[in-house]
Structure formats: structure tokens, C-alpha cells
Amino acid sequence: MRITPLDLADDVACRRAYDAxxxxxxxxxxxxxxxxxxxxxxxWRHPEPGIRQEMVVALGDGDDGLPLDAVAGTATLxxxxxxxxxxxxxxxxxHADHRRRGVGRALVEHLVARARAEGRVEVLADLAVPVTDRADLVGHPYVAFAQALGFEQVAVDVNRHLELPVADEALDALEERARPRWEGRYSLQTHVDGVPEELRQGLCDAMNRLATDAPSGDVDFEPESLxxxxxxxxLKVLREQGRHRLTTIAVEDATGVVAAYTDLVLPAEPNPVVWQWGTLVVAEHRGHALGTAVKVANLRRLQADHPARERVVTGNNDTNRWMIDVNEAMGFRVRELCPEVRRRLEPAGA
Ligand SMILES: CC(C)(COP(=O)(O)OP(=O)(O)OC[C@H]1O[C@@H](n2cnc3c(N)ncnc32)[C@H](O)[C@@H]1OP(=O)(O)O)[C@@H](O)C(=O)NCCC(=O)NCCS
Structure with a gap:
């Protein structure tokens, strides 16, 4: 097996990596x-500025049961x-046909070596395991793989799905309960494909808090730097992908501060799915039911503008009771578990 960088300018190589x-x-x-x-x-071709993305492929060389030049696996750092x-x-x-031949191990070790050479001391990965009961994580092949490669579980996210449409009456009931707690102090706005310029700094400030404010188990994150x-x-990348983004924010009337936001992203049609991205109520503005308010408003807009979408997918840390309660009240139900795993590295040269 050979591990080589994926040539992002090569459409054929990219298609083969995508298929695998x-x-x-x-x-x-x-x-x-x-x-x-x-x-x-x-x-792949437009990573966010400030984030380096390195993609590699494992190619068979005719030995070890891997056909010559077959793309046996892909990995990204x-x-x-x-x-x-x-x-x-x-x-x-x-690739489904090429498992248990050491491909995953070789790919991970390759990227771990790159991370170490870059002075990184923690390597993080998310597993998506098709079980709904935590007991079934024990011994699952993907968990066993992570353990065999020296990763420890540091958190568990739970992925939930919401089947669409949600009945208007259910959304009315949620909205009526939340409204008296925020009305008169905050205003809600829903924006399609990005918020206007004057709100962007405030939104970025709120988004940068997500990594530190949302529970993340045993990992210490710094605020992000969006x-x-x-x-x-x-936004430009999403536009070029043919995606849409629905963002509902709550703005504090007295100060103009962005107090809460939620984002739904729609992959290009005809994909039936919608991804829930971040939702956050800034710490000083909690306790006013803004989480429910922004999520219900965003979902209403989704259902009005995109009736063909079939479900929303969301993931939350399993200790994030507050966000989970909002989601379960909306009708989200558990679909799979996503352990977050970490491998600590000795610094290079140590
Ligand atoms: C998890 C995954 C990457 C493993 O790839 P792989 O090439 O089959 O793994 P390897 O052959 O390198 O296995 C390395 C070790 O992991 C463990 N392992 C892997 N698959 C296992 C299984 N089905 N049952 C038990 N242990 C397993 C073993 O300890 C194995 O070492 P061994 O073969 O010497 O016993 C692959 O199943 C996959 O692509 N899954 C979907 C995506 C995913 O979960 N990625 C991981 C998170 S980013």
C-alpha cells in the first residue's frame, strides 16, 4: 500500500477518493x-483561511489483497x-471492501506523524457509530479501531433526526411558551445565505463562543477566531456548492448585541437532508427561552421555503441537557452515537 497526497487539481483522482x-x-x-x-x-479546494487541510489516499500496490491502484481509503488532517x-x-x-488489512492504521499513523511534526500534542477525531445505546459502543469495530490506535474517548455526541414537516400546531405551542420570556427585550430576524454586513462581527463573536461554551467533555478548547x-x-463556498443557509438571530433591542443564533444548512438539491449547525445563546442572555425561539423561527422558515426537505440532523454532547431538551421538544429523536476520541502525542523530538 502507498499513501500519497490527494492531488486536488486532478478531477479523476478526486472522484475516486470521493467514491471510496x-x-x-x-x-x-x-x-x-x-x-x-x-x-x-x-x-476540499477552498478550506477556511487559517485552517490547513491535508488529504491523503491509500492506494493498493497489488500486495496484501489490495488491487493495484485501488483507492483503499482516504484521510484528512x-x-x-x-x-x-x-x-x-x-x-x-x-473502503467497505478493503477493511481489516491495516489501511486505517496506516492512514492514521501517517497523519499523526504529520501532526506531531507540526508540534501538535492532541489529535481529535469523531466516530459515527450506528447504535443508539451507549452499552453498544463497547467493542463496536469503530470504537475498537480508535482504541487500537491509542485514542481514548473524551466525549459522546448524540445525533438526532427530526422528520419533516413538524405540525404548525406543535411549533405554535413551543413558540407561545417561549415568547413571553423574550418579547419586549429581544427581536428575532431570519436571514437567508448570511446575515447583513453590520451584524457579522456580532454574529462571529457569538459563534466563537460555541467551542468553549458547549460541553465538550474532557477537552479544553480555546475560543475560535471566526x-x-x-x-x-x-458564505461564498456555500454559494458555489449550491447550498443554502438559514440563520435566525436574536438581537437585544437596547444594545443591538447578537444574543443568540442558530444555523441550518441545506446541501444542494435534491439532497433531502438539512444539517443543524451551531446554536448558541450568549451566556449573559440565557434564561429567556431564546434557544427555543430562534430554533422554532428557523424551522418555520425552512418548512415554508423548502417543503421538499425530509429531515434535519443535529448532534449534541450527551451532557448538554439544555439543548437536548429544546431539541426533544421539537421532535428530534436519537439516531446514532458519535464518540469523540483523542490521542495525546509526545512533542516531536521528545
Ligand atoms: C474504522 C475504520 C477506519 C477501520 O479501518 P481498517 O482499515 O479496517 O482498520 P485496520 O485494518 O487498520 O485496523 C487497525 C486495528 O483496529 C482494530 N479494528 C479495526 N476494525 C475492527 C473490527 N471490525 N473489530 C475489532 N477491531 C477492529 C483492530 O485492533 C485492528 O488491528 P488488527 O487488525 O491488527 O487486529 C473503517 O472501518 C472505516 O472507515 N469506518 C467508517 C469511518 C470511521 O469510523 N472512521 C474513523 C473515525 S474518523
Whole structure:
């Protein structure tokens, strides 16, 4: 087996890597509606400024049961240069036909060596395991793989799905309960494909708190460093992918401060899925039911403008009772578990 960088300028190589990656994620998770190749290519070719992304492929060389030049697996390393510079993130996917031949191990060790060479001391990865009971994580192949590679579990996210449409009466009831707690002090606004310029700094300030404010188990994160310029870059990438983004924010009337936000992202049609991205109520503004308010408003807009979408997918740390309560009240139900795992590294040369 050879591990080589993926040549992002090579459309054929990219398609083969994409196909191998999709075969890995749909194998035992049939509910996944992967983003299209076209969307993936835009993503791969335009990482957010300040984040280095390195993609590699494992190619068979005719030995070890791996056909010559077959793409046996793919892996990606992300290195942020603007925050959390002690960490690296990895993702590895091994083609369904080529498992248990050491491909995953070789890919991870390759990227771990890169992370160590960059001075990173923690490598993080998310597993998506198609079980709903924590007891079933024990001994699951993906968990066993992570353990065999020296990763420890540091948190568990729970992925929930919301089947659409949610009945108006259910949304009315949630909204009526929340409204008296925020009305008169905050205003809600829903924006399509990005908030206006004058709100972007305030939104970025709120978004940068997500990594530190949301429970993250045993990992210490620094605040992120999203800026209006990076936000504009991310909107441009979404536009080029044919995606849409619905953002509802709560603005404090007296100060104009962005007190809460929630984001839904719609992969390009005809994908039936909608992804819930971040939701956050800034600490000083908690206790006014703004989490429910922004999420219900965003969902109403989604259902009005995109009636063909079939479900919303969200993930929350399993100790995030507050966000989970809001989600369960809306009708989200558990679909799979996503352990977050970490491997600590000795500094290079140590
Ligand atoms: C997890 C995954 C990457 C493993 O790839 P792989 O090439 O089959 O793994 P390897 O052959 O390198 O296995 C390395 C070690 O992991 C453990 N392992 C891997 N698969 C296992 C299984 N099905 N049962 C038990 N242990 C397993 C073993 O200890 C194995 O070492 P061994 O073969 O010497 O016993 C692959 O199943 C996959 O792509 N899954 C979907 C995506 C995913 O979960 N990625 C990981 C998070 S980013």
C-alpha cells in the first residue's frame, strides 16, 4: 500500500477518493445522504483561511489483497493556525471492501506523524457509530479501531433526526411558551445565505463562543477566531456548492448585541437532508427561552421555503441537557452515537 497526497487539481483522482469515502460512510448508516461530489470538491479546494487541510489516499500496490491502484481509503488532517494550535483533527475512511488489512492504521499513523511534526500534542477525531445505546459502543469495530490506535474517548455526541414537516400546531405551542420570556427585550430576524454586513462581527463573536461554551467533555478548547472575512469566505463556498443557509438571530433591542443564533444548512438539491449547525445563546442572555425561539423561527422558515426537505440532523454532547431538551421538544429523536476520541502525542523530538 502507498499513501500519497490527494492531488486536488486532478478531477479523476478526486472522484475516486470521493467514491471510496462515500462507500465507507454509507456502509452501515443507510440514512446518510452524502453531499455530492461537486459539493465535496468545492469544500476540499477552498478550506477556511487559517485552517490547513491535508488529504491523503491509500492506494493498493497489488500486495496484501489490495488491487493495484485501488483507492483503499482516504484521510484528512486539519490544522488550525489561528486558534487551538496544540490540536489537530483527523478523519479516516476505509473502503467497505478493503477493511481489516491495516489501511486505517496506516492512514492514521501517517497523519499523526504529520501532526506531531507540526508540534501538535492532541489529535481529535469523531466516530459515527450506528447504535443508539451507549452499552453498544463497547467493542463496536469503530470504537475498537480508535482504541487500537491509542485514542481514548473524551466525549459522546448524540445525533438526532427530526422528520419533516413538524405540525404548525406543535411549533405554535413551543413558540407561545417561549415568547413571553423574550418579547419586549429581544427581536428575532431570519436571514437567508448570511446575515447583513453590520451584524457579522456580532454574529462571529457569538459563534466563537460555541467551542468553549458547549460541553465538550474532557477537552479544553480555546475560543475560535471566526472573523467577518472568514464568514464571508464560508458564505461564498456555500454559494458555489449550491447550498443554502438559514440563520435566525436574536438581537437585544437596547444594545443591538447578537444574543443568540442558530444555523441550518441545506446541501444542494435534491439532497433531502438539512444539517443543524451551531446554536448558541450568549451566556449573559440565557434564561429567556431564546434557544427555543430562534430554533422554532428557523424551522418555520425552512418548512415554508423548502417543503421538499425530509429531515434535519443535529448532534449534541450527551451532557448538554439544555439543548437536548429544546431539541426533544421539537421532535428530534436519537439516531446514532458519535464518540469523540483523542490521542495525546509526545512533542516531536521528545
Ligand atoms: C474504522 C475504520 C477506519 C477501520 O479501518 P481498517 O482499515 O479496517 O482498520 P485496520 O485494518 O487498520 O485496523 C487497525 C486495528 O483496529 C482494530 N479494528 C479495526 N476494525 C475492527 C473490527 N471490525 N473489530 C475489532 N477491531 C477492529 C483492530 O485492533 C485492528 O488491528 P488488527 O487488525 O491488527 O487486529 C473503517 O472501518 C472505516 O472507515 N469506518 C467508517 C469511518 C470511521 O469510523 N472512521 C474513523 C473515525 S474518523
Amino acid at each position: 469515502g462515500v462507500s465507507a460512510i454509507v456502509l452501515d448508516r443507510p440514512w446518510i445522504s452524502p453531499a455530492s461530489l461537486a459539493e465535496a470538491l468545492v469544500d 486539519w490544522l488550525s493556525d489561528d486558534d487551538n494550535t496544540d490540536k489537530a483533527w483527523v478523519e479516516v475512511r476505509v 472573523t467577518p472575512a472568514k464568514y464571508a469566505h464560508n
